[in-house]
Amino acid sequence: MTRMVWRRMLSSLFVGACAIAVLVALVPLAFVLFFVLSRGVQALNLDFFTHMPLPVGESGGGMANSIVGTLILTGLAALMAVPVGVMSGVYLSEFPGSRFTSIVRFAADTLNGVPSIVIGVFAYGVAVLPFRQFSALAGGLALGIMMIPIIARTTEELLLLVPGALREGALALGATRARAVFTVIVPAALPGIITGIVLALARVAGETAPLLFTSFNNRFFTTELTQPISSVTVQVFTYAISPYEDWQRQAWAGALVLVTIVFICSLMARLATSRVADMRGR
Amino acid sequence: MTGQIANPSIRLKAPTPTARPTEGAANRERDVKIDVEHLSFFYGAKRALEDISVKIHPNVVTAFIGPSGCGKSTFLRTLNRMNDIIPGARVEGTARIDGNDIYAPGVDVVGLRRRVGMVFQKSNPFPKSIFENVAYGLRINGMAGSKAELAGRVEESLRQAALWDEVKDRLQESALAMSGGQQQRLCIARALAVRPDILLMDEPASALDPIATQRIEELVYDLKKAYTIVIVTHNMQQAARVSDHTAFFWLGRLIEYDRTDKIFTAPAEKLTEDYVTGRFG
Amino acid sequence: MRSRDIGFRLSTGAFAFVLASIVVAIGFELSRQSMLSIQKFGFDFWRTSTWDPVAGQFGALPFIWGTLYSSILALLIATPVAIGIAVFISELCPRILRTPLVFLTELLAAIPSIVYGLWGIFVLVPAVRSLEIALPDSLRALPLFSGPPLGVGMLSAALILAVMVVPFTSTVAREVLRTVPLAQREAAYALGATQFEAIRAAIFYARTGIVGAVMLGFGRALGETMAVTMVIGNNPQVSASLFAPQYTMAAVIANEFTEAADELYLAALVEIGLVLFIITLVVNGLSRGLIWTMAGRKSGRAAA
Numbered sequence: 053m054t055r056m057v058w059r060r061m062l063s064s065l066f067v068g069a070c071a072i073a074v075l076v077a078l079v080p081l082a083f084v085l086f087f088v089l090s091r092g093v094q095a096l097n098l099d100f101f102t103h104m105p106l107p108v109g110e111s112g113g114g115m116a117n118s119i120v121g122t123l124i125l126t127g128l129a130a131l132m133a134v135p136v137g138v139m140s141g142v143y144l145s146e147f148p149g150s151r152f153t154s155i156v157r158f159a160a161d162t163l164n165g166v167p168s169i170v171i172g173v174f175a176y177g178v179a180v181l182p183f184r185q186f187s188a189l190a191g192g193l194a195l196g197i198m199m200i201p202i203i204a205r206t207t208e209e210l211l212l213l214v215p216g217a218l219r220e221g222a223l224a225l226g227a228t229r230a231r232a233v234f235t236v237i238v239p240a241a242l243p244g245i246i247t248g249i250v251l252a253l254a255r256v257a258g259e260t261a262p263l264l265f266t267s268f269n270n271r272f273f274t275t276e277l278t279q280p281i282s283s284v285t286v287q288v289f290t291y292a293i294s295p296y297e298d299w300q301r302q303a304w305a306g307a308l309v310l311v312t313i314v315f316i317c318s319l320m321a322r323l324a325t326s327r328v329a330d331m332r333g334r
Numbered sequence: 335m336t337g338q339i340a341n342p343s344i345r346l347k348a349p350t351p352t353a354r355p356t357e358g359a360a361n362r363e364r365d366v367k368i369d370v371e372h373l374s375f376f377y378g379a380k381r382a383l384e385d386i387s388v389k390i391h392p393n394v395v396t397a398f399i400g401p402s403g404c405g406k407s408t409f410l411r412t413l414n415r416m417n418d419i420i421p422g423a424r425v426e427g428t429a430r431i432d433g434n435d436i437y438a439p440g441v442d443v444v445g446l447r448r449r450v451g452m453v454f455q456k457s458n459p460f461p462k463s464i465f466e467n468v469a470y471g472l473r474i475n476g477m478a479g480s481k482a483e484l485a486g487r488v489e490e491s492l493r494q495a496a497l498w499d500e501v502k503d504r505l506q507e508s509a510l511a512m513s514g515g516q517q518q519r520l521c522i523a524r525a526l527a528v529r530p531d532i533l534l535m536d537e538p539a540s541a542l543d544p545i546a547t548q549r550i551e552e553l554v555y556d557l558k559k560a561y562t563i564v565i566v567t568h569n570m571q572q573a574a575r576v577s578d579h580t581a582f583f584w585l586g587r588l589i590e591y592d593r594t595d596k597i598f599t600a601p602a603e604k605l606t607e608d609y610v611t612g613r614f615g
Numbered sequence: 616m617r618s619r620d621i622g623f624r625l626s627t628g629a630f631a632f633v634l635a636s637i638v639v640a641i642g643f644e645l646s647r648q649s650m651l652s653i654q655k656f657g658f659d660f661w662r663t664s665t666w667d668p669v670a671g672q673f674g675a676l677p678f679i680w681g682t683l684y685s686s687i688l689a690l691l692i693a694t695p696v697a698i699g700i701a702v703f704i705s706e707l708c709p710r711i712l713r714t715p716l717v718f719l720t721e722l723l724a725a726i727p728s729i730v731y732g733l734w735g736i737f738v739l740v741p742a743v744r745s746l747e748i749a750l751p752d753s754l755r756a757l758p759l760f761s762g763p764p765l766g767v768g769m770l771s772a773a774l775i776l777a778v779m780v781v782p783f784t785s786t787v788a789r790e791v792l793r794t795v796p797l798a799q800r801e802a803a804y805a806l807g808a809t810q811f812e813a814i815r816a817a818i819f820y821a822r823t824g825i826v827g828a829v830m831l832g833f834g835r836a837l838g839e840t841m842a843v844t845m846v847i848g849n850n851p852q853v854s855a856s857l858f859a860p861q862y863t864m865a866a867v868i869a870n871e872f873t874e875a876a877d878e879l880y881l882a883a884l885v886e887i888g889l890v891l892f893i894i895t896l897v898v899n900g901l902s903r904g905l906i907w908t909m910a911g912r913k914s915g916r917a918a919a
Contacts, residue, residue: 169888254725
């Protein structure tokens with residue numbers, strides 16, 4: 053019976069260890085959120101959103117140009133990635149089983165795993181080097197490439213969730229396949245697809261590495277697409293590794309803005325996916 | 335009472351609180367292996383079993399029959415507390431094995447399950463070798479002291495399951511490479527290896543072809559010399575062929591429990607008769 | 616009808632083709648840009664450890680070393696934690712806790728690398744530094760802990776990487792565990808297994824997929840840039856010490872790319888990027904292969 057006691061103990065120990073693992077992972081999360089929140093709130097004010105960065109020594113200022121920059125960069129990325137991603141997703145879900153589909157699916161997963169810094173190097177090679185000019189366009193390209201596989205795979209998955217009866221209904225009415233897909237199936241999955249796009253946007257909005265040598269940084273306000281442009285992430289990086297306390301404070305404020313965006317998007321996605329799950333359950 | 339019952343005879347003739355085969359004077363039938371009294375089972379708020387009382391005798395084969403969803407499998411799984419792993423499951427009433435209440439507080443569930451073996455509807459071998467599948471229970475329960483003893487018990491179990499001759503030369507091959515019928519007999523061997531005294535079988539042949547089914551049935555017949563066997567089946571011919579006693583379940587209740595020949599030739603309940611003659615189900 | 620369907624197939628297929636060709640284009644472009652360095656240094660690039668842009672000497676061994684060392688360390692820390700979380704969420708925790716826990720692990724994955732880096736610089740590094748100072752001298756004599764207690768260095772990088780890798784590995788491991796048939800656990804329970812033994816049987820059943828999950832985490836760790844760059848100390852040296860400031864492939868690209876004035880320097884950096892691309896390609900490919908074999912194609916999708 054001592055063996056039984058030992059087995060029971062081992063089992064309880066294992067269960068306990070798993071629970072501890074959860075805590076071990078949540079502690080850093082809590083720490084990160086706590087510091088971002090407490091330090092960020094101290095530094096965050098309206099000026100942060102409306103003012104330009106100030107030179108060293110002057111207190112205050114903001115990241116107005118970086119915020120606009122991030123919006124422009126993610127906008128450019130979406131402009132490029134949404135059509136390619138959604139249409140690829142349609143292709144993947146409509147023509148499963150073909151060799152080309154497997155290749156595309158594999159490529160999407162591969163692209164998803166490519167380090168963002170490598171994508172930055174690629175964008176530098178095709179969009180910066182030939183023009184000898186850092187630009188918002190190059191940054192948008194890098195972020196767009198990162199978004200494409202996420203959108204494609206989300207779209208594919210969500211389209212596959214649409215009940216087959218809907219498609220058959222449309223086809224039975226004499227719709228062509230394209231018509232059935234774009235007037236019935238895609239609209240049915242649209243809320244989910246939009247959620248996927250928002251999540252992908254949130255993810256690339258937090259990217260720094262691919263922007264370092266594509267959109268670079270800019271101390272000034274610009275909306276010029278062929279010029280280097282600032283972004284919140286690169287600006288946070290610049291400030292974070294600077295020796296000036298004022299700048300470091302700004303970095304925390306920037307981090308708070310980034311985390312807030314991510315948090316809201318994740319929450320929205322959670323709510324939306326639970327609705328999709330409901331749909332599936334029914 | 336349940337208002338949705340269409341057949342009025344049910345309401346008139348509720349089953350006796352403790353059903354027990356009435357005929358037959360064989361000695362073994364005086365002994366009771368499993369004694370269940372007023373057992374009800376709930377999934378959350380839903381009552382899946384209602385006030386089941388039954389005495390199951392050692393070294394006989396008892397079959398549970400009834401239409402799907404009637405609770406026969408659920409009842410089977412209360413006998414080794416397999417339902418414990420379902421969240422929200424709850425049991426009321428008592429179930430005794432050899433006189434000990436298996437739902438009493440402090441009962442060693444792990445030990446109980448070792449003594450009450452179970453074979454499932456779909457064969458579920460581990461993705462390991464044939465040998466390791468049978469050895470698994472022996473290993474976790476620390477039931478074999480030496481390698482030779484382990485090998486001996488594995489062989490013994492495989493022989494009991496009438497599988498030894500087919501697999502003795504490929505014990506190290508993956509169990510997943512076997513045929514469906516072989517896999518099921520392997521699962522029986524695996525259950526026998528830990529030397530249970532009760533064997534619960536949940537539709538063990540429902541996924542098998544007729545020849546494999548016949549082998550399982552022959553095996554059940556052989557095994558009852560050493561084990562108390564409870565077998566759930568939706569196949570009435572099978573119940574008639576292999577079992578000594580039969581219990582008929584309907585809508586979570588035990589309608590009739592008697593000697594198998596009696597159930598199939600002269601059931602006491604109209605509902606049982608309707609079912610065994612194929613009028614519904 | 617038929618011809619219009621073909622039109623539909625071609626037009627959506629064109630976009631899919633764009634997607635696929637991006638991967639090829641990345642490989643092609645990186646090879647082209649790094650040709651200068653590949654031709655000049657050949658295989659020596661990966662065997663020598665002098666990184667001297669001024670003298671035109673480029674040896675990438677320290678970066679490979681730093682990348683592998685930090686990623687493997689991170690994996691050692693993260694894997695048990697990630698599997699523990701996966702088991703807890705899929706097998707042990709009450710249903711009401713499941714969704715919040717999944718959300719929190721997702722959040723852990725969603726926090727931008729730069730935010731981890733910022734936190735690393737100002738919170739983690741000082742903490743690691745005091746830990747290093749508190750270490751008894753007898754231990755400090757070991758090569759594993761040699762060098763001044765700077766805070767920045769391999770240990771900080773591995774810790775922060777571990778935090779970032781955990782959600783990826785645990786999410787995939789959870790999905791993989793979900794594909795284990797209930798019958799496997801039941802079989803174990805029916806033979807008198809304890810909860811641990813039944814879960815072990817499930818993990819054994821899922822072992823291929825779980826190895827895949829771990830490798831997916833490895834792939835993430837290899838390419839992680841910002842957070843590592845900010846805490847690893849950026850010193851190209853091959854050292855076994857956890858306290859030594861070191862360098863990774865991703866970090867050197869991030870730090871030096873805009874400073875690469877001459878073509879050879881740039882080519883050397885791109886070559887590092889190319890190798891990083893190839894390594895992550897192989898690691899991710901292997902990991903996905905494992906997850907797919909385990910879970911079948913349908914569930915493999917969740918791993919993307």
